[in-house]
Amino acid sequence: MAAKGQIPDLEVERPRLTASGLAVWWLAVGLLVIGVLRYDGALIWLGGVGMIVMVVARWWAPKNLRDLELVRRRPARVFAGETFELTLVVRRPETMPSWYPRTGCAVEIRDGLLPKRQPGVFLARGLRPGEWAEGSASMRCFRRGRYRRTSVEIRTRFPLGLFETRASGTLLDDRLATDGGLVVYPQPFLPEALKRDLELARFDLGSRHGIEPEPGEEYRGIREYRSGDPVKAVHWPATARAGGLMVREWDPPAPRPARYGLLLHTWEKGGGRLLRPDRWELALRMATGLVAHCRATGIGLWFADETGRSAAPMRRIPEAVSFGEALMHLALVPRVRMPGMERFRASLEQLVAQCDRVFVISDVPQEYWRGEIETWAHGNRVVCIDAESVVPVRKRVALTPEVVSG
Numbered sequence: 001m002a003a004k005g006q007i008p009d010l011e012v013e014r015p016r017l018t019a020s021g022l023a024v025w026w027l028a029v030g031l032l033v034i035g036v037l038r039y040d041g042a043l044i045w046l047g048g049v050g051m052i053v054m055v056v057a058r059w060w061a062p063k064n065l066r067d068l069e070l071v072r073r074r075p076a077r078v079f080a081g082e083t084f085e086l087t088l089v090v091r092r093p094e095t096m097p098s099w100y101p102r103t104g105c106a107v108e109i110r111d112g113l114l115p116k117r118q119p120g121v122f123l124a125r126g127l128r129p130g131e132w133a134e135g136s137a138s139m140r141c142f143r144r145g146r147y148r149r150t151s152v153e154i155r156t157r158f159p160l161g162l163f164e165t166r167a168s169g170t171l172l173d174d175r176l177a178t179d180g181g182l183v184v185y186p187q188p189f190l191p192e193a194l195k196r197d198l199e200l201a202r203f204d205l206g207s208r209h210g211i212e213p214e215p216g217e218e219y220r221g222i223r224e225y226r227s228g229d230p231v232k233a234v235h236w237p238a239t240a241r242a243g244g245l246m247v248r249e250w251d252p253p254a255p256r257p258a259r260y261g262l263l264l265h266t267w268e269k270g271g272g273r274l275l276r277p278d279r280w281e282l283a284l285r286m287a288t289g290l291v292a293h294c295r296a297t298g299i300g301l302w303f304a305d306e307t308g309r310s311a312a313p314m315r316r317i318p319e320a321v322s323f324g325e326a327l328m329h330l331a332l333v334p335r336v337r338m339p340g341m342e343r344f345r346a347s348l349e350q351l352v353a354q355c356d357r358v359f360v361i362s363d364v365p366q367e368y369w370r371g372e373i374e375t376w377a378h379g380n381r382v383v384c385i386d387a388e389s390v391v392p393v394r395k396r397v398a399l400t401p402e403v404v405s406g
Contacts, residue, residue, distance in 0.1 A: 010065070010066075010167055010168075010169040011167060011168055011169060012062050012065050012066065012165065012166075012167040013165065013166045013167065013168075014062075015058055015061040015062060015163035015164065015165045016163060016164050016165075017162070017163060017164075018157060018161055018162060018163060018164050020160075020161050020162060021054070021057070021161070021162030021163055024050060024053070024054060024162060025050075025054055027050060028046075028047045028048075028049075028050025028051045028053075028054065029047070029051075030047070031043045031044070031046050031047030031050065032044060032047030032048065032051070033047075035047055053160070053162075054162060057159050057160055057162045057163055058162075058163060060101075060158075060159055061156070061158065061159070061162075061163040061165045062165055063101075063103065064103050064104065064105060064107070064126075064156055064158045064159075064165065065103070065104075065107070065154055065156060065165060065167045066103060067092055067093065067103055068090055068091075068092060068103060068104050068107075068127075068154075069090070069091050069092070069093065070088055070089070070090055070109070070152060070171055071088070071089040071091075072086070072087070072088055072089075072111065072171055072173050073086075073087040073088075073089065074086050074087070074113070074173075074182060075182070076182070076183065077182075077183050077184075077185065077324065077327075077328075078141065078182070078183075078184055078185070079184070079185045079186075079187055079188065079288075080140075080141060080142055080143065080144055080184050080185065080186055080187040081140055081141075081142055081187045082140065082187075083138050083139070083140050084138070084139065084140070085136050085137075085138060086111060086113060086114070086136065086137050086138075086139055087134055087135070087136045088109055088111060088121045088134065088135055088136075088137075089132060089133075089134040090104055090107075090109070090123055090127065090132065090133050090134065090135075091127065091130075091131065091132030091133075092104070092127045092128065092129050092130065092131060092132070093129065093130075094129050094130040095129070101126075102125075102126025102127060102128055103126060103127060104123055104126055104127045104133075105123075105124070105125060105126030105127075105156075105158045105159075106122075106123075106124060106156055106157065106158040107122070107123045107154055107155070107156045107158070108120045108121070108122050108123075108154070108155045108156065109121045109122075109123065109135075109152065109153075109154050110152065110153040110154075110155070111137075111149075111152055111171065112149035112150060112151035112152060112153075112171070113139065113141075113147060113149050113182065114137060114139055115139065118137065118139065119137075120137070120153075120155075121135035121136070121137050122135060123135060141182070141184045143184065144184050144185060144186045144281070144284065144330075144331045144332075145183075145184055145331060145332065146180065146181045146182070146183050146184075146331070146332065147181050147182040147183075147184065148180070148181035148182075150170050150171045150173055151168065151169075151170060151171065152168065152169055152170070152171040153166065153167070153168050154166065154167040154168070155167075183328060183331050183332075184331060185288060185327045185328075185330065185331045186281065186284045186285045186287075186288040186330055186331060187285055187288070188285065188288045188289035188292045188293075189282070189285040189286055189288070189289045190286065190289040190290070190293065191286070191385070191390045194286075194290075194359075194383075194385065197383070198293055222235050222238050222246050222247065222248060223246065223247060224244065224245070224246060224247075225244070225245030225246065225247050226247075229247045233247040233248050234246070234247050235247060235248050258299070258300060258356055259299065259300040259301065259302060259354065259355045259356060260290070260294055260299055260300070260301050260302070260355055260356065260357055260358070260359065261301070261302045261304070261351035261352070261354065261355035261357065261358035261359065262287060262290055262291070262301060262302065262303045262304070262358075262359050262361065263304045263306065263344075263347055263348055263351060263358060263359070263360045263361070264283065264284075264287050264303075264304070264305050264306065264307060264333075264361050264362070265305075265306040265307060265344055265360070265361075265362050265369075266280065266283075266307050266335055266336075266362055266363050266364055267306075267341065267344065267362070267364065267368075267369055276363060276387075277335075279363040279364075279387040279388060279391070280335045280363040280387070282363070282387040282390070282391065283361050283362060283363040283386075283387045284330050284333070286361050286385060286387070286390070287330055287361050288327060288330050290359055290361075291303070291317075291323060291326050291327055291330070292323075292327075294317070294323070295323040300316070300317065300318065300319070301316075301317040301318075301323075301326070302314060302315070302316055302317070302350075302351055302354055302355055303315040303316075303317055303326050303329075304347040304350075304351060305329065305333065306343055306344045306347055307333065307334075307335060307336055314347060314350065314351075315329075335363075341369075348360070348382070352381065352382065356381070357381055357382075357383065358381060358382045358383070359383045359385060360382060360383065360384045360385065361385045361386075362384075362385075362386050362387070363386070363387045363388075364386060364388075365386050365388040365389070366384050366386045366389070370384055
C-alpha cells in the first residue's frame with residue numbers, strides 16, 4: 001500500500017533518444033567504424049567511450065524517477081480568476097540505502113491542475129535518502145465547480161540530456177480525504193447600480209449633529225464648536241462650564257439593513273427554457289457578489305434557491321449555515337428548469353416578511369417573470385435583477401460610404 005503523498009502505480013516509460021543523444025550515438029558509431037577501418041586506436045577508444053556513456057545514461061535515466069514521493073499543497077477554496085499558489089513537495093524515503101545515487105535531478109513535474117500551456121514545477125537538484133525539496137507555481141481557475149484532478153506527469157532529460165524519460169501516475173492529494181478536491185467559487189460581480197444601492201443602504205451621507213438623534217445613531221460626546229455646526233446642536237451647560245461654544249456630536253448610524261434576502265431562480269413564462277449558459281454563470285456571479293458583500297459588511301442573509309431542485313431549503317446565514325456554505329452551493333448548483341411559480345411565490349412571500357430588502361436574481365430577462373411578482377414588489381423592497389440587462393451591449397459601427405471608401 002502506498003504511503004500518504006506517494007505516487008502509487010507510477011508508470012515509467014522507456015527512455016527515448018533526444019536530438020543530442022541521437023547525435024552522440026551516431027558520432028560514437030562513426031568513430032568506431034572509422035577507427036576500425038584505419039586501425040586508429042584513439043578513434044576506437046573515443047567511440048567506445050561514447051558507447052559506454054550512452055549505455056550508462058540509458059540505464060540511469062529511468063532510475064532518476066523512481067522512489068520519489070510527492071505531496072501537493074493547495075488552498076481548499078478559491079474564487080474564479082483568483083491567483084493562488086500550488087506547491088509540490090518532493091522527497092525521498094529514508095529507507096533507501098545511503099550509497100544509492102541521487103534521484104529526482106533535473107525533473108519537471110506537471111500537476112493535473114495546471115493549465116496545459118503553463119510550464120510545470122522544475123526540480124534542479126537531486127535528492128539523497130531523507131531529503132526533500134519543493135517548488136511552487138502560480139495558477140488561476142476560471143470555471144466554477146469542483147476540481148478533482150490528481151494526475152501527475154514527470155519528465156526528465158537526466159543525465160546529460162541524451163534521453164528523455166517520462167512517467168505518469170495518480171497524485172494523492174493530502175486534502176482530498178477532507179474536502180473532496182479544490183472548489184472554485186464563481187467570481188463575485190456587482191453591477192454599478194446595485195453596488196451604489198447597497199452602499200447607500202448601509203450608511204447615511206455623513207454624521208448629523210442636533211439635539212435628538214435619528215433612529216440608529218448613537219451619542220458620542222461633546223466637542224468644540226466648528227464652523228458650519230447648527231445652532232441647535234450647542235450644548236449650553238457645557239458651554240457655560242468651558243467658557244466656549246460646545247456642541248453635541250452623534251455617531252453616524254450603524255448599518256441599517258439587518259438582513260437581506262436573496263432569491264435565485266430560472267424560470268420562463270409558458271414553461272420554455274432559454275439555454276444561455278453564459279447568462280446563468282453571470283447570474284451566479286451576481287449572487288456570489290451579494291453573498292460576499294454581506295459577509296464583508298456583517299449583514300445577515302436569507303438565501304433561497306428556486307432553480308428547480310427538489311430539495312433546496314431556505315438558508316439563514318450565518319445562523320443556520322455559514323457564508324462559505326452558501327458560496328459552496330453557488331459553486332456547484334446546476335441549472336434545472338423550475339416546473340412552476342408556486343414555490344417561487346411562497347419563498348418570495350417569506351423573504352419579504354423576514355428581510356429589509358429582497359434581491360431576486362435570474363438569468364432570464366425580467367419580461368418573462370416580472371409580472372408574476374408585481375404584487376410582492378412593495379416600493380423598493382424587492383429588487384429584480386436579470387443577467388440580460390447587465391451584460392454590456394456591443395455597439396455596431398454603421399458603415400457609411402465615407403468609411404467604406406476610406
